[in-house]
Amino acid sequence: MTTNKFYNAIFAAGITLILACLMIGVKLDTSGTQLAVKGATTAQWTWIGGGIAIVFLSQLFTNQIDALFRMIPKPSISTMLPEEKKMATLKPWLIAGAIVIMVIWPFMVSRGSVDLATLTLIYIMLGLGLNIVVGLAGLLDLGFVAFYAVGAYTYALLSQYFGLSFWVCLPISAGMAALFGFVLGFPVLRLRGDYLAIVTLGFGEIIRILLNNWTEVTGGPSGISGIAKPTLFGLEFTRKAKGGEDAMTFHEYFNLDYSSSYKVIFLYLIAILLVCFVIYVINRLMRMPIGRAWEALREDEIACRSLGLNRTAIKLSAFTLGASTAGFAGAFFSARQGFISPESFIFIESAIILAIVVLGGMGSQYGIILAAIVMTILPELAREFSEYRMLLFGLLMVLMMRWRPDGLIPTKRPHLELKQQ
Amino acid sequence: MSQLLLDVNGLTMRFGGLVAVNGVNLKVKNRQIVSVIGPNGAGKTTVFNCLSGFYIPTEGSVMLKNKQIAGLKDYQISRKGLVRTFQHVRLFQKMTVIENMLVAQHRHLNTNLISGLFKTPNYRRLEQEAMDHAVHWLKEVDLLEFANREAGNLSYGQQRRLEIARCMVTQPELLMLDEPAAGLNPNETKQLDELIIKLRDEHEISILLIEHDMSLVMGISDHIYVIAQGTPLANGTADEIKNNPDVIKAYLGEE
Numbered sequence: 001m002t003t004n005k006f007y008n009a010i011f012a013a014g015i016t017l018i019l020a021c022l023m024i025g026v027k028l029d030t031s032g033t034q035l036a037v038k039g040a041t042t043a044q045w046t047w048i049g050g051g052i053a054i055v056f057l058s059q060l061f062t063n064q065i066d067a068l069f070r071m072i073p074k075p076s077i078s079t080m081l082p083e084e085k086k087m088a089t090l091k092p093w094l095i096a097g098a099i100v101i102m103v104i105w106p107f108m109v110s111r112g113s114v115d116l117a118t119l120t121l122i123y124i125m126l127g128l129g130l131n132i133v134v135g136l137a138g139l140l141d142l143g144f145v146a147f148y149a150v151g152a153y154t155y156a157l158l159s160q161y162f163g164l165s166f167w168v169c170l171p172i173s174a175g176m177a178a179l180f181g182f183v184l185g186f187p188v189l190r191l192r193g194d195y196l197a198i199v200t201l202g203f204g205e206i207i208r209i210l211l212n213n214w215t216e217v218t219g220g221p222s223g224i225s226g227i228a229k230p231t232l233f234g235l236e237f238t239r240k241a242k243g244g245e246d247a248m249t250f251h252e253y254f255n256l257d258y259s260s261s262y263k264v265i266f267l268y269l270i271a272i273l274l275v276c277f278v279i280y281v282i283n284r285l286m287r288m289p290i291g292r293a294w295e296a297l298r299e300d301e302i303a304c305r306s307l308g309l310n311r312t313a314i315k316l317s318a319f320t321l322g323a324s325t326a327g328f329a330g331a332f333f334s335a336r337q338g339f340i341s342p343e344s345f346i347f348i349e350s351a352i353i354l355a356i357v358v359l360g361g362m363g364s365q366y367g368i369i370l371a372a373i374v375m376t377i378l379p380e381l382a383r384e385f386s387e388y389r390m391l392l393f394g395l396l397m398v399l400m401m402r403w404r405p406d407g408l409i410p411t412k413r414p415h416l417e418l419k420q421q
Numbered sequence: 422m423s424q425l426l427l428d429v430n431g432l433t434m435r436f437g438g439l440v441a442v443n444g445v446n447l448k449v450k451n452r453q454i455v456s457v458i459g460p461n462g463a464g465k466t467t468v469f470n471c472l473s474g475f476y477i478p479t480e481g482s483v484m485l486k487n488k489q490i491a492g493l494k495d496y497q498i499s500r501k502g503l504v505r506t507f508q509h510v511r512l513f514q515k516m517t518v519i520e521n522m523l524v525a526q527h528r529h530l531n532t533n534l535i536s537g538l539f540k541t542p543n544y545r546r547l548e549q550e551a552m553d554h555a556v557h558w559l560k561e562v563d564l565l566e567f568a569n570r571e572a573g574n575l576s577y578g579q580q581r582r583l584e585i586a587r588c589m590v591t592q593p594e595l596l597m598l599d600e601p602a603a604g605l606n607p608n609e610t611k612q613l614d615e616l617i618i619k620l621r622d623e624h625e626i627s628i629l630l631i632e633h634d635m636s637l638v639m640g641i642s643d644h645i646y647v648i649a650q651g652t653p654l655a656n657g658t659a660d661e662i663k664n665n666p667d668v669i670k671a672y673l674g675e676e
């Protein structure tokens with residue numbers, strides 16, 4: 001047992017050494033016109049040595065480390081909250097309170113914070129959308145960003161070529177992403193777990209490459225810029241109205257001085273509105289027959305089939321609805337950004353969204369909101385470490401899986417109760 | 422004469438070189454309890470898998486109410502009124518008992534997203550009907566008091582009963598039970614015996630039963646089929662089977 005552990009630790013340390021030597025130890029550099037191999041500096045070698053030692057020791061003492069993790073308390077939400085009956089009466093007030101705070105808050109803080117909050121809200125939307133697919137229906141989708149891209153480009157292109165407004169394009173984008181989800185899902189949902197993951201991964205890349213190369217329409221790598229911002233019943237948030245003769249701007253209409261923070265706050269409020277809408281819809285879905293069918297299919301597919309449920313149709317509905325949520329978020333993203341390019345829709349985005357779902361606790365909406373906040377705000381706080389972002393990200397995932405494999409807030413699905421008669 | 426509900430002819434299922442089922446014939450009439458018995462590995466479960474569409478039979482015809490169903494998809498067959506349970510209970514463990522019952526009625530509900538989001542009157546009515554229907558069947562199998570429990574927390578006998586109730590809410594005409602008495606104590610077996618007879622006599626459905634408990638089989642079956650090593654060995658009433666020398670040999674030879 002212990003010798004086994006020892007070999008294991010040596011093996012892991014060896015792998016670390018090899019990887020570190022290849023990735024950090026030697027570097028290709030240009031000296032004049034020639035390529036030269038350069039070794040790492042002594043300081044770097046010290047770091048590599050330290051890293052190997054850590055890997056070796058952590059592998060050797062896994063049991064002790066696990067015990068340590070077990071000692072860290074796991075605050076459980078259910079014990080912290082008042083009992084269920086009280087909760088039921090309190091809940092509407094809490095939600096109303098939260099919404100009021102969220103609406104008032106942006107007027108008191110800096111533009112930067114509001115902007116960051118808007119970004120967080122986009123990730124919340126994406127997390128909630130992917131949660132339908134992964135958390136509720138149990139389908140591993142590694143190319144979710146493709147639907148986000150479809151939504152974003154749908155709005156950008158419609159607005160650029162046909163001058164359609166954001167509010168018209170929002171449902172169109174969602175529908176377009178849903179259509180893509182449907183078309184992709186139809187043939188591939190017969191596949192099991194891992195294969196599905198690989199196909200969706202490929203699909204994500206295909207969409208990105210397509211956007212990159214279809215230069216006449218999408219602008220290729222240089223993307224699309226100058227995408228129109230949303231308007232408030234036709235009122236624009238620019239300094240001067242752009243849209244024709246009788247177009248008005250927000251500050252002119254209300255006789256205010258022009259300030260660019262109106263636009264930022266307005267975008268934030270739209271994001272809040274969209275997130276509330278998405279949360280409401282998903283909440284309803286979970287209590288509807290389709291939500292129950294997703295859960296049942298995840299629990300026991302064979303039993304579902306024997307009861308007359310068409311599994312392809314049920315999976316397809318989850319896939320399509322998840323995709324449409326991403327399309328929704330995508331349209332808003334391109335409106336907020338004003339500029340999109342294929343670079344915004346790389347695989348890492350899919351990975352981050354998936355991490356939000358896993359971190360939050362698959363299927364748990366509160367968990368996903370919390371995880372989205374953590375995942376977008378932490379990198380901002382740790383700006384100096386931005387080079388190590390992925391490294392920290394990996395570390396966070398490892399620690400989380402050790403400490404709370406069920407996610408930050410484990411699922412508590414709303415059970416349907418039979419009122420005693 | 423009562424009508425022929427299920428008519429299986431020359432059913433054969435091969436897995437590569439292995440012939441698991443070889444030329445099996447079965448007839449089930451309306452309001453009949455028909456049993457399929459045979460030693461372990463005889464191919465009984467494989468027959469069920471073929472009938473319910475989990476396997477596509479290599480050869481043979483399966484007629485349900487004079488319509489060919491061999492080759493249809495599993496969910497299509499179950500919608501035609503042929504529903505099964507499993508040798509190893511398959512419940513939605515983490516869902517409540519009542520939710521298990523509602524999932525089974527999925528296709529009778531209003532699954533339109535818009536109606537669901539706005540809770541239209543039609544949506545509410547169908548949801549309520551499904552609820553009432555579920556309550557009715559939970560009462561029949563004596564599980565109403567556990568309606569809000571997670572299915573996985575029920576005792577084994579209760580899980581078996583829930584599985585039967587869950588089939589019944591789909592309104593089948595032929596219920597196929599794969600070893601429903603396995604793992605039950607004598608008392609629970611007696612309840613099961615009564616339940617099966619009640620399903621036939623009061624609810625007027627037919628039952629196709631696989632069972633190793635001979636006293637149960639002999640007591641309730643209208644007709645019995647024996648298969649050994651995938652091949653039909655004998656069929657007849659309980660008395661005919663009990664005295665059939667081939668059957669006795671097959672069972673004694675095995676023990």
Ligand SMILES: Nc1ncnc2c1ncn2[C@@H]1O[C@H](COP(=O)(O)OP(=O)(O)OP(=O)(O)O)[C@@H](O)[C@H]1O
Binds near residue numbers: 436439441459461467
């Ligand atoms: N999917 C499959 N692939 C290959 N062989 C199979 C498959 N399913 C069943 N078999 C084989 O078919 C034969 C019959 O199995 P089956 O499960 O139908 O027996 P059974 O009569 O239900 O036995 P028991 O009383 O133990 O439940 C066995 O030899 C089994 O190994």
Ligand SMILES: [Mg+2]
Binds near residue numbers: 466
């Ligand atoms: Mg069997």
